[in-house]
Amino acid sequence: MPTIVVEVMPKAELLDPQGKAVAGALGRLGKSQFTGVRVGKRFEITIDGPADAAALADIAQLADTVLSNSVIEDVVGIHVVGTAEAVN
Template sequence: MPKIVVDVMPKAELLDPQGKAVAGALGRLGQSAFTDVRVGKRFELTVDGPVDETVLASVREIADELLSNQVIEDVVNITVVDEAGAHSASGASGALA
């Protein structure tokens, strides 16, 4: 069955304490190649049936209203992944959110 992946990240202008903690841990472990870490959420919705425009519209609405808190988070990506794992559609926040 196809899956739809929704990626939600904290807004760029907000502090991300979880990301800061990971970045600090990387520094202490001697990994100096990374300047910043941010931690967000990845939702995988399994769809019963084909993914058509109606389903995608539902997902966009769900992503904005249920899966993300629009005050502090952005929906950065909505991607359809078929059974074999190939990506068949994707888009950035501006287009989909």
């Protein structure tokens, strides 16, 4: 079954406290060349059926309404990844 990946990130203009915490941790580990970290979400959605245009349109609509909070987050990517990481 095909899998669709939806990527959601906090909006660039908003503070991301979780990312700040990770960036601070990297700095304390001596990795100060990594100046910024932002933490978002990655959904892997398995479809029972083909990953056709209709399924992608459905996912795009769900990504904006269910999977992300459009006040603070942007959907930055939606793509199909075959059967990677399917149940073996």
